[in-house]
Amino acid sequence: MTTDNRIAITGLGLVGPWGTGLDGLWDAQTDGDADFTPCSRYDNGLPAAxxxxxxxxxxxxxxxxxxxxxxxxxxxxxxxxxxxxANMLPERGSKNGGVGIVFGTSNGPGAATQQIYDDLIDTGPTGVKPRVFQESVFNAPASLVSIHFGFAGPIQVVPAAGCSGTAVLYQAQMMLAQPGIEAVIALCSDEMCDAIQKGLRDLKWHADYDGQGSLTDGAVAGEGAVAMILERASHAEARGAEVLAELAGVGLANDAAALGRPAKDGRGLVAAMETALEDAQAQADTVDMILTGSAATKIEDQLESAAITTVFGAQSPAQGSSKRSTGFAMGTAALVEIALAVAAINRNATPASVAGDTPKIDAVLCNAIGLNGQFGATLIKGAAA
Amino acid sequence: MIPHMSNRGAVVTGCGVINAIATDFDGFGSAMAQAQSGLGDINSFPADGLRNPRACEASGFDAEAIRIKRGDKRMDRSSALTLAAFDQAMEMAQLDPATVNPRRGAVLSGSTLGGARTGMGYYRGQRAGKRRPSTLRDYSLHSPGYRLCIETGFMGPNLVYSTACTSSNLALATAQDLIRAGKADVVLVAGFDPMSEVSAAGFSVMRNVSPELCRPFDKDRQGLVLGEGSALMIVEAEDFAAKRGAPVMAKLRGYGLSSDAHHMTAPDVTAQGPMAAMRKALEMGGADAAQVDFICAHGTGTLHNDAIEAKALHGVLGERAAEVPAASIKSMVGHTLGAAGTMNAVAAMAARAKNIIPPTVNFREAEANNPLSCAPEARTGQPSLVLSNTLGFGGSNCSVLMELA
Incomplete structure (x- = not known):
């Protein structure tokens, strides 16, 4: 790879159950289930982050x-x-067409959507509030970011459930190839809402408490946002920006299997991982750690395990994920793992949520699993010396 | 890594369409030639309390037939609309999906509120204590795209874009990128949005809906009317299509994306954003503004949106903007939201097949400022280089440049 097609990560912003920042995310990692409690904004008794x-x-x-x-x-x-x-905070009131935004989410403004549903049922069309409606579309958070910071480059919005983070990075790679684009904000955000948690519980995807108060199998919904500043490595170098890590390769695929029934052999994830490695011009044996994409459901654990064995053989690298520590942040989940990968590379250490040890951490593969057969994989590498 | 964008061409080899005036490509061209309007009473849900109880529903579309054909009685309307357009497009393109390397086949869609009907129905049940979780598997925006992956065996990306009105134009733009970057040989590009209580109520309370007819670019326009439908295109790498001897309907020459960074709902009166999108599309397509011979406008029929788009067109095309034939198909099919981009593109191809410029029905008199050349009846013409615009809620703009065969 030449300097000109390498992608530098020069800024990372995080918001979640750990508060803000990468240190908080790192410190919140546990080697078992965290103590999840129900969301304080509504009362459905389900565990949440x-x-x-x-x-x-x-x-x-x-x-x-x-x-x-x-x-x-x-x-x-x-x-x-x-x-x-990233030292790119714009002056208030300025506009910059050289900065684009790619936004991913699973449910977008879920609470606003639930409010519209309630208003329609309780009052009819006239009960819907204009402000709530304009804030309910998937692109509203990205537009607000564009307006607030004056970023007037392209806006792309790719809702892709748990794969949103990978989808965002996939689009960002192509956006950086466009003339006139200096940097891309790769951004994912999601909020929990009562109806979505209940719907996911109804689908038996979401965890609950058993009779003893322990967590059952399944995902624990989380929320928060991760923003990543991406730019050409040559651009970062020219402006003297500190490079946190490099986005080396991205792969997106689907398993073309059946609605609601992903292929158990993990063929979609195999395709995503192989594509990511190919994109990075890397071999599987150069990967030091895998941050997994499974939300902790049985089927996702099973297919991911099968896919990793297919790509890496019996001797696969150390594996783990943040999901049992800080929840499954829905559309933000993949970028949370990628942020964790950056932290691991910079500390040359495995997070507490990853089993096993490894002598060095320089290349981390971050998997993502979405709904309806979507799979993603991202290879993050340490900044080139 | 950042892909190398080559000059590999992207061509359209088949398309399918469902909307308020047609249930197939040929019918769409014929309906436009006759200046038909799809406006009628809303039947999908009680329309009491809406600013306009009429909209452009695809009443001629038989969703049940699609559900029966696929053996899936709980299929969401978005999926049914998309699969119907897919069937037509595949027949037109005569594409055997088995000839495509699965990892080099992709599906890109655009939608605003895709599964809203299913979501609303489920939530009603949830509140009443009657839950049917199996319906939720078709709720997500990328379900229709996943169904296309299952039908074709394509294992590349299945992505759906949701940037309001620009959604499916963004899918068209990304299809060009996937082909130029050598990441795909065939891309199915779909736009879909069904009529829903959510969108009808939302646009109504925001007072964007016309209380009467939709009259894009007319000096007395009062707003949009909602529509529903799907428009799907099979986009192939030019070399891939040539190798299999596929007929080419159009070539995608370029696209431009921008955002206003101004306000959630109000367009930026400077029109800088839409102008930037159009200029980028022309630049990427290696075309001069003087070569554009048909403007397939966004033209929602709202006071501000049309004024801004017309101003931007005058900014880009200069005095020619008042002469180049222009049309807003929303006067016939309503605003199909996320499907608006591919609906425009398919309209341009359907019009070319009938040697017409589509009409802007209900258009009577142009604005004094920045007038466009619209007409209420179809005009004879053979559009070749088409600039197709979409300007979205939240200030995102996407223009696509197409060369019709």
């Missing part, structure tokens, strides 16, 4: 966003932290 409250007024020195849906607040906060770290 709720994001810590944000003080946006203090962070942004503006009160304008305090009424926005949480998914948008998380998105703006994560972007603010990322652009600040």
């Amino acid at each position: 709720e994001a810590q409250k944000l003080d946006l007024r203090r962070m942004l020195k503006s009160g304008q966003l305090s009424r926005a849906p949480l998914v948008s607040q998380y998105a703006v906060a994560a972007t603010h932290l990322a652009v600040t770290q």
Whole structure:
């Protein structure tokens, strides 16, 4: 790879149950199930990984966003932290067509959508509130980020459930190939809402508590946002930006199997992992650690295990994920793992949520599993010396 | 890594369409030639309380036939609309999906509120204590695309874009990128959005809906009317299509993307965003503004949106903007939201097949400022280089440049 087609990660902003920042995410990793409690915003008794409250007024020195849906607040906060770290915080009121945004989410403004459903059932069409409707579309958080920071480059929005993070990076790679694009904000955000958690429980995808108060199999829904600043390595070098890590390869695939019944042999994930390695011009034996994509459901655990064996053979690298520590942050989940990979590379250590030890951490493969047969894989590597 | 974008061409070899005035490609061309309007009473749900109880529903579409054909009685309307358009397109393109390397076949879709009907239905049941979880498997926006993957065996990306009105134009744009980057040989590009209570109520309370007819670019326009439908295109790498001797309907020359970074709902009156998108599309397509001979406009019929788009067109095309034939098909099929981009593209191809410029029905008199050349009846013409615009809620803009065969 030449300097010109390498992608540098120069900023990372995180919001989630651990608070904000990469150190918080690292410190929140556990070697077993964390103590999940129900979301404080509604009462459905399901375990959840709720994001810590944000003080946006203090962070942004503006009160304008305090009424926005949480998914948008998380998105703006994560972007603010990322652009600040990358030394790209724009002057208020300026516009920059050279910065694009790729946004991923699973449910978007879920609480606003639930509010519209309630208003329609209780009052009829006239009960729907204009502000709630305009904030309910999937692209609303990305538009708000664009408006707040004056980023006037392209906006792309790819809702892809648990694969959203990989989908965002896939699009970002192509966006960086466009003339005039200096940097891309790769952003994912999701908020929990009562109806979605219940729906996922009804699908037997979400965990619950058993009679003894222990977690059953399944995912624990989480929430939060991750923003990542991506730019050509040559661009980062020219402006003297610190490179946190490199986005070496991305693979997206699907298993073309059956609606609601993913292929148990993990063929979709095999295709995604092989494509990511090919994109990075890397061999499987150079991968030091795998951060897995399974949300902790039986079927996802099974197919991911099969896929890893297919690609890596019996001697696969150390594996684990943050999901039993900080929840499955829905559309943000894949970027959470990728952020964890960056932290592991920079510390040259495995997080507490990963079993096994490894002498060095320089290349981490981060898997992602979405709904309806979507699979993704991303290879993150340490910054070239 | 950042892909190398080659000059590999992307061509359209088949398309299918469902909307309020047609249930297939040929019928769409004929209906436009006759300046038909699809406006009628809303039948999908009670329309009491809406600013306009009429909309452009695809009443001629038999979703049940698609469900029976696939043996899936709980299929969401979005999936049914998409599969119907897919069947037509595959027949037109005569493409055997088995000839495509599975990892080099992709599905890209655009939708705003795809599964809203299923979501609303499920939530009603949830509140009433009657849950049917199996319906939720078709709720997500990427379900229709996944069904296309299952039908074709394509194992490449199945992505759905949701940037409001620009959604399926963005899918068309990305299809070009996948082909130029050498990541795919065949891409199914679909736009779909069904009529739903959510969108009808939302646009109604925001007062974007016309209380009467939709009159894009007319000086007395009062708003949009909602539509529903799907429009799907089979986009192939030019070399792949040539190798199998496929008939080419159009070549995708370029696209431009921008955002206003201005306001969630109000367009930026400077029109800088849409102008940037159109200029980028022309630049990428290696075309001069003087070569554009048909403007397939976004033209929602709202006061501000049309004014901004017309201003942007004048900014890009100069004085020619008042002369180049322009049309908004939303006057006939309504605003199909996320499907608007591919609906425009298929309309341009269907019009070319009938040697017409599509009409803008209900159009009576142009604005004094930045007038466009619209007409309420179809005009004879053979459009060749088409600029197709979409301007979205939240300030995202996407223009696509197409060369019709």
